[in-house]
Amino acid sequence: MVLEKTFYKMMLSKSFPFPVKVTYWDGKSKVYGNGNPGLEIVFNEKIPITDITRNASLALGEGYMDKKIEIKSTNGSDKQAIQKLILGAYQSADSFMRNSKFRKFMPKAKKHTEKQNQADIHSHYDIGNEFYKLWLDPTMTYSCAYFTNGNTDDLEAAQIAKVHHILKKLNPQKGKTFLDIGCGWGTLMLTAAKEYDLKVTGVTLSEQQYKLVNQKIKAMGLQDQAEVLLEDYRELKDRKFDYITSVGMFEHVGSENLSGYFADIAKYLNDNGIALIHGITRQQGGASNAWIDKYIFPGGYIPGLQEIVGDIVENNLQITDMETLRRHYQRTLEIWDKNFNAIRDKAQEMMGERFCRMWDLYLQACAASFESGNIDVIQYLLTKGPSGEKLPMTRSYMLTEK
Template identity: 35%
Template sequence: MLFPAILKSIVRTGSVRLIDGAGKVHAYGDGTSPHCTIRLGARHLDYTLALNPELSIGQAYMDGLLTIEEGTLFDFLEIAAKNYRNFEQMAWFSLLSRIMRRLKQCNPLDRARRNVAHHYDLSGQLYDLFLDKDRQYSCAYFTSADDDLEAAQEHKKRHIASKLLLDRPDLKILDIGSGWGGLGLYLAEETGADVTGLTLSVEQHKVSQGRATAAGLADRVRFCLRDYRKELGQYDRVVSVGMFEHVGKGNYEEFFARLGDFLTPDGVALLHSIGYSDAPAPINPFIRKYIFPGADIPSLSEVFASVERAGLVVTDVEILRLHYADTLRHWRQRFMANRQRIAALYDERFCRMWEFYLVLCEIGFRFRSMMVFQMQLAKRADAVPLTRDYMANWEQAHRTMANSGVRAAE
């Protein structure tokens, strides 16, 4: 039986009891926490889980064929993460990994629209049940252990805005991957800027346009159902949050070339993206197949190489380490608290699929090499001040105004 043999080879830290497809019990690990017991609901899983475990374990959980009888799914995936290096050292996995690293995901226009629709055109009720009230579907920014999700997402918008050098009220800003409009509306309200947002999601476009109208900002905030490759305007500032993961490694150079086209000579851009802190690698196959088709995650070495070839200057980089792990913990807790309502929208299989996705991603940020980077870019080295003081000063000033209920653009 291959899967029990693999667990025996790799699980050295933590404690796993496996009840295989025939009902036989196996024990692995060193007896330390975390502890979990998993049961396989079919004999064929003893073999099929070994063929591509990064994909098939999630599939088995989603289909109800792999169940957790003691502990939690989080415990099981934490043990897997802590023993992952043992898995990487297995010869067949090492070969598969090298092959996958050579793949360069591309997202032509038609496929990009389909990929976005797969995830972002789901029921709005679903997102209301686990996101914050502004539907910020990207890494929050926790300035204190006491921050709740709502506060941390407000901090995130303010932190990003501070890096855009919003030094005058008439700036033209492009938001690539504008989601449900929260960041674009924030920038317009805080600074008086003219904002254009781009999205490929029909549902996000409808919601964001409605929000701009309801806020009385439709005269200077517009959201367009348009791929960034079709945009022709030029802007003082460009921001992109949580969209670069959908560009595809094969399109990185084109993305940064277009970013350069969008920027005025003294323009500033801010790219916020998930990344790997180690060598380039493919995205988890379960995430790519079931959650974000067409997605890929860059390492900084891949990003820097493409930026250099585009002739842009990196003026600042910040690595957000555990912020996304904490964001995902909040999302997972809200999702599980509303599980019955979500099952009524979809079904139990959908709930198990999304539970696996949320846990797997949190594990990746908490125990493995996933992180978030914020990269500031310009065409000229002197486009931003020599020190970062302007970021901290802007952020503090607008935090003070927010606490007093004042908008800077009023």
């Protein structure tokens, strides 16, 4: 026990820039850092040292899911204790989050075949439409929102603003063709059809999303203007489009397929076509996370900024504009977590307690990661060939009312 506590002290004593109370499995507590701690970590059971040194993220994440670990505020009132604790770990240079001793083994890279991609997407997005309806906003948008008025926007307004922000960047002309790769539950593509008068095609590998988008198309009377395909984006073959969007998609294709992903975008664009690619990026370089890979996004990979830019230019696409929305995604995740915990009893009836602990950890950990700058989300506006007269000379057109 002395050896184990010595190891835990080594791991935790310098991992946070603020005092933290740690209560061990024998009921004894220790405060690491100077001052009154606002957060407490409770180890109900020992996590084996070998598991932590093999991969701290996976071992501690599973420990939280299995109630071997509790994270709470010392006064019991903080609903974002996980986010604050993980943010602190990112901010400390000596944290176990940054120490290579605690992240020796990363998840093995998967081959992102069409069959594997379908299985990975099914494991996350086909949990069930009813589950996502519980805590997403009415647009059913599961990506970063765009808060035009800071923290005063509600989530639905911010998601609608994001859709228009994306579409306005394309400077779309009525009657042109539009492809949305990874269309989700259809809000972006159907807004493009209904409000921008584009002829749209959406592509998804999620059966649940495919069914709901088809229902929306019929309900909105857009059968002659919109279609959704249940297939891999690589199966579009020789089809061409004037505009392409892809939101929260390239994180799923894998590092080995990134260049091919942008090659396909270039292939599907008409000459002088325009694409808006919105995705999570690490400015510090590409990375994966063993716990996220196992429980949240199997096969997921967050590419580095240099990697993305290299793949774009190597495929003869031109970068016309880039915009970072990191703080917007932090805010989005915080609202999602608040919404999720407001309906947690219902979610637990559907999915079980372990799943709900996992989901809460996922949302708060991601919010902390964006808040710390560990990850970012960037919109890349691309053209096939020089933008010429397809886009205005200045960015002001992106900010005008539709």
